[in-house]
Amino acid sequence: MRFRPFAPLGELWDPSHRFETSWLIPPAILAAVRALFSVYIFVTLVFVLVWNGEHKSLGGWTTAGDQFVYFTVLTYWGLAFYFAVAAVHTFTYALTGTALLDRFPRSLQHLHGLFYSTVTVFPFIVTAVYWGKLYSGPWFPVTFDAWRNVSQHATNSGFALFEIVVARTAPQPWVHVAGLLVLLALYLGLAYLARLTRGFYVYSFLDPSQSGGPGIIAAYVFGIAVGCGLVFVVVQGLIWLRQYVxxxxLGLEGKLAKADRRPVETSKA
Structure with a gap:
């Protein structure tokens, strides 16, 4: 069988462009909002990196790169790139009636779906773990610290909620749970690699001397894995509920691009 680098337009993976449309706003506005979110997240990440690098009290440029081993930061980068990619696909759909994603290899189309699952699940885990386990108060005396932590540990879930509520995406394949757990396992390896190469534990609950021993660490890891599965189930339920309502x-079909004349696919929920 001859390898086809791009899927023919007649064999669409997402027939009614649920990933590029909304029940509430037109594709062009959806694309603009996604692009705006991406710009804000990228600016935040770069500003925090430069701020840490320019302040010796925070370690300066010697340790500025250590932020790339934090799950919070990595998932925030994931949000930035997702919204950038989603904005491109949505803009191309709004202009031509055909998303760039339609011409991608089927493997990349499925990976885009998994990408969507990561940005609608991981932010809630970050928010829950930070405010429930890591944050102990009092509130940040430095405005920069307050803004950084609210951006990375609160608005991240707001961005995820936008994709769940406003976009027309359908519930994702349940096999995505396995993909999410694999990514969490890979991150755990990265966290301990940072301990070996950089000499510090990324999070205190991964440190046996602070958490209470390997058994407690295993319990934390298992709990986060279970929590990931539960969050995915909740997200699936919210998407189903949004489709149903x-x-x-309400009979609010997707707002398709003017150049797209295909019938709208409605939910079977």
């Missing part, structure tokens, strides 16, 4: 009860 907007499409079945």
């Amino acid at each position: 907007t499409e079945k009860k």
Whole structure:
């Protein structure tokens, strides 16, 4: 069988462009909002990196790169790139009626779906772990610290919620749970690699001397894995509920691009 680098337009992976449309706003506005989110997140990440690098009290440029081993930061980068990629696909769909994603190899299309699952699940884990386990108060006396932590540990979940509520995406394949757990396992390896190469534990609950021993660490890791699965289930439920309310009860079909004349796919929920 001859390898085809791009899927023919007649064999669409996402027939009614759920990843590029909304039940509430037109594709062009959805693309603009996603692009705006991406710009804000990228600016935040770069500003925090430069701020840490320019302040010796925070370690200066010698340790500025250590932020790339924090799950919070990595998932925030993931949000930035997701919204950038999603904005491109949505803009191309809004202009031509065909998303750039339609011409990608099927493997990359499925990976885009997994990418969507990561940005709608991981931010909630970050928010829950930070405010529930890591943050102990009092509130940050430095405005920069307050803004950074609210951006990375609170608005991140707001961005995820936007994708769940406003976009027309359908519930994702349940096999994505396995993909999410594999990514968490890979991150755990990165965290301990940082301990070996950089000499510090990324999070205190990974340090046996502070957490209470290997058994407690294993319990934390297992709990986060279970929490990841539960969050995925909740996200699936929220997506199903959004489809049910907007499409079945309110009859709000997707706002397609003017150049797209295909019938809208409605939920079977």
